[in-house]
Amino acid sequence: MKLYYPKSHYSKAHRGLLFPLLKPFIKGSGFTDEQRLVSYGVSEEDFEFTEVLEEADVVILTMTWNYYVKTKQEALAIAFVKECAALKIKVIGFNAGDFGVRIPYFKNLIVLRPSGYKSKFTENEYALPAFIADPLKKYFASDTIFERPYQSRAVIGFCGQANDARLNAVKEVLNTFLRNLKNTIGRSKNQSQQLLSTSFLRASVLKTLQKSEVVATNFIVRKKYRAGVTQNKETHKTTFEFYENLKDSDYVVCVRGAGNFSVRFYEAMAMGRIPIFINTDCALPLDNQIDWKKQVVWVEYKERDQVGLKVKQFHDSLSKEDFIDLQIENRKLWEERLTLSGFFKTIFNDQ
Structure with a gap:
C-alpha cells in the first residue's frame, strides 16, 4: 500500500x-x-x-x-x-x-x-479514535494491565469535570445556541450541535450512579476541566489521580464533552477497563468490525436514568474469567486498532 x-x-x-x-x-x-x-x-x-x-x-x-x-x-x-x-x-x-x-x-x-453525530454521517464519514500516549507505560512503567478481580458489586470510576449548577448549564446551552446561529446565518462553517449542557449531563449520570444500591462508585468530581490546571498538565498530580482512579475501578463513566465524543473512552480502553458508554448519537471507530456492545456497557441517552441497572446486568452476565478476559481484550483492542499505527494499518488494509 x-x-x-x-x-x-x-x-x-x-x-x-x-x-x-x-x-x-x-x-x-x-x-x-x-x-x-x-x-x-x-x-x-x-x-x-x-x-x-x-x-x-x-x-x-x-x-x-x-x-x-x-x-x-x-x-x-x-x-x-x-x-x-x-x-x-x-x-x-x-x-x-x-x-x-x-x-x-x-x-x-x-x-x-472524532466528533459529529452518527445519524448525520454521510456514507464517506468514519469515526477516528482520540490518539493518546500509552498510559501504562507513561504513568506506571508497565506493559500489562492491572487486572481487577471480579466482585459481586461492580466498582465504577470517574475523575473529571461535572457540574450540576443550573446557571452553568444555561450558559453552556446559550454558547451552543450562539455557535449554531453563526452557522445558520453563514458566518461560520462549524457544524451545529445539540443544545445540551454536557457537564450537567455528566453530573446527572454520576448522581444516578451514586444513588444506586447495585453498584459501588469511585468518583473524583471537579468543577473545571483538568481541575483548572493549564500548565505542565501531564506531570501535574491531578493527571496521576486520573489514572489511579482508572486503575482502581472496574468500569469507567464515559460521557461526551464539548464535542460528541469522549477521550476518556480511549483512556479507559488503554488501561484495560470497561467503558460505560452513554450514547448521544456518537460514532465509534471501526464499528463495522468491532461489536462495541460486547466490549462496553452500552447505555442509550434516553436510558441514562437506568445506568446503574445496565451496569449490574452487564456485570452479572460475566463469569470471573470473562471479567478478566474482557479487561485484557479491551487493552489488546486499543493496542492493535485504536493507536495511531494500529488504526491506520487497519483502515489501509480495508482499502
Missing part, C-alpha cells in the same frame, strides 16, 4: 492542523526512527510513502479540512480531491475538532473525524 500526500500543502505555522498520521513523518532532518517509535509508536517501516501521485494507492490530504477553511484555501483542497478522482485514487481527509466543519461530498473522499 503506497501513500502519497501533497507536500506543498504543509504549513509549519499550523502544524496542529496536520493530518494525524503525518505528524510522525514530517519532522526535522535529525529526527530518528527510534525517536519516532518512542514519541508516536510508529516506525517508518509501518507505512510506505511515494513521491509520485500516480503511484499512490491512497492519498492523504496533508492538512485538516478545518485548516483549508481557516486559511481560505478550501478551493485548493477541492481541486486536489478532484485531481485524484480523475486518476481514480481515493483521498483520506480529516475533519478535526470538537465540532467539525462542513465538507463538500466527493465520491472518492473519505472523511475521518
